[in-house]
Amino acid sequence: MTKKSLLFLGPFILLNSAVILAALFKTIQVSLGYYPVIGLRHYTLAYFKTVLGDAAFQRTIGYSLYLALVATILALVLGLGMAFILLKASAKHPLLANFFKIPIALPHIIVALMMLQVLSQSGLISRLLYQVGVLQQIDQFPLLIHDKGGIGIICVFLYKEIPYVAVSTLAILKQLQLGYVQVAANLGASPRQIFGRVILPMVQPILATLFIILFCFTFTSFEVPFILGSPAQETIAVTAYNLLTQADLTVRPTAFALNFIMSLICLAVTLLVLGISARLPGGGRRHREKN
Amino acid sequence: MKRTSTLLLACFLVALPLVVLLLWTVATQWLYPALIPQQFGGKVLGQMLQEPNFWPAVLNSFVIALATTVVTLLIAMPACKVLASQHFISQQLLTFMIYLPFILPAIAIVTSTQILFIQWHLTGTFTGIILSHTYFTLPYAMQIILESYRKMGQGYALTAKSLGAKPWQILKTITWPLMAPGIATAAGLTFIVSLSQYLPTFFIGGGKIMTLPLILLPYANNGRFNLASAYSLVFLLVTMIGVLLLKQLIGGRHHGARN
């Protein structure tokens, strides 16, 4: 690589590696109990044991996994479905198609607020049901916000991510639509075969990439569960936030151990999904270099 | 038709919460179980404008997002120029490198780099906040700019160079005008993402530098729908102004590149 290339890449590599390496180094150091600010100088695995052994922490991790998996899988399925609809309909209704993409640009905090206004017990849906006579009292409306099922949280992610998945997969569907599908149909493939042998291999790499991005984001998202989450059941990022905003510095090593564990889970899921995707039909074609 | 009605339904589901949000900004009374507010008025907006933190938050948000966009483009453009044509790193590793900030948890990155930022005296400063935002916006920008470079191909720049243009002449007369749509998209997205950041601003800013998300989050959390909605509206206005401004600044071209 030439000197000029290095100069051009330098700032990117410097910023990214400084942030990531510093984070990694500090996380490992503090979580292993080296935190001289409060007089801790002895390396220990105690904080990891605390996090992994404590039932509350375990529940937190499990609950975050549940939310992330449900939101991600639903977003992928519904987003891919919407992509197929946009594929045909966006030429006829460009205005609607563009309107549908608006949530991608909305910040999570605002979407969380909107879900509060729509889904809470005093929200719009509850009012609507009251007006048509389904509800006689406000508290007959099911708890969708601050609930243990995390319905509100999942709705926020779906609101933002279904359009995101649709837009991302649409580009690939557009390429494949006319060419390959027609060739396959012409060669006598059934619709099911076309989906399994032509469409899936072509979209699975992008679906895998989207799964990774969405899972890692929702699993460790802070703002949405902070606003909509159940007080009885925290998510992993909210727990970390609460620990890290305490004045009591002695909880920091535990918080950093939690940080480390959630980072590892994200990396592990990433490698797992990449590995699975590479072995599925169409996986070998991922990142085929264009010349 | 089935497709059209599904699309209509999807758009309705997108629109409904937005309409409710807008109604809350102009509602002075909206008691259960009314479907529309009992009273309308500008009281909430007036109340918001009176808040001591309002203008600082708007200005800070705007300045930080704009500066983050500039820094992000300054880092992403040269890096993507090299990455789009390099043979050294495998495509897979390259994608992984660029997307790493998407994978690693923001809360873990922010809270642990906070210690480093403290050591460098960057906490509580605009520089610190802008740098931390840039880390989070780079993958978005690089994804788009890299694609832009690849789509444009190397031919124009090589030709211009062979015809005797200097690097800055090539950037000004060829690369920038041809990539303007991509750069504008990347800039707009960077602006939006920076504007929405809560965690890095909160932890690196140390609460000293107020931005719109920092005000919005507690209001939303405490169920103060009126004020939170009004701030959301301002937030969306700032977003639109920023994106349009960037588009205007970056410019465009009248004739298309090769397809």
Place this chain on the structure above:
Amino acid sequence: MGLEIKDVSLHYGRKQILKHINLEVAAGEILTLFGPSGVGKTTILKLIAGMQPLQTGQLDFQGDFSQKRTILVLQDFWLFPHMTVFENIAFGLKARHVKAAQISQAVDAMLTTLELQGLATHFPDQLSGGQQQRVALARAIILKPTLLLLDEPFASLDSSLRQKMHQLLLKLRQQYHFGVILVTHDRDEAFELSDRLAVLIDGEIQQVGTPQAIYERPQTRQVAAFIGGMNFLTGVVAGQQFQVAAQEITVANPNQLTGPVQLVIPYEAAATLGDTGLTAVVEWLQWQPGGVLAQLRLGQQTLVLTNIQGALQPGDVVHLQFGRDLQVVAN
């Protein structure tokens, strides 16, 4: 005067792209780099133009020649889509900060020379393929290059247009006296335009010579196969004597091969019928615009010839005489 390329090699990682390239091009000469796609022909042009750093070897620009006065015209023209024809042609002069009045004069002259009058304010996407090609040439020639590097310049044009462009290029060379290194994989183009041909296969120069020399005396089987339209007869050679199907004829054997070799006979090699010579049986005949295509049998091997003087009938036993000694190449 000219450019000498001395021992240039290039590799990406472990992959060797160019191996010890030695070439020279003289003032006003058209040298063609001829070879299959993806063997580094374009890379050589980029190295010469300074678009890519040299790893090993040297470029020796002599006399008027210099890298500055070497202009590369890439395949597909790459006309700047956001600039008019005028702005495209003026681009290099503007980059050199030439005065506007002078630029305007020079561009007008180029527009006339290349028959682009009236198109000055058009954008590239409003031009035909031939017009785009001419703008690309004008944009380069206006800078008075001593050496033009043309990468598959006519590949995207249809064949009748390509003919016209060949003539135009030769005319322009006469007028402006530039040397050309032309990259192509089109044999007719290579034969038609080149003063000399360099055949590049697998990153190596296989042979350099005039089109006729390459056609009639290919040094290796690879060169002959790439040029195409060649018969290969398997036989045994000793000295100048080549044996095939119990016959013996005199051949050219410049590499002094011995043992099993291939005799190269171009389809279009001129042959006459005589009392002695290579004996073969006519299998079938087919009329073609350029003459009759004959398939002949020689022992177990077949032979296709299109340029036999004399009347043939299927089943005839003929004795073929070629005006020159045919060449043998290694297996």
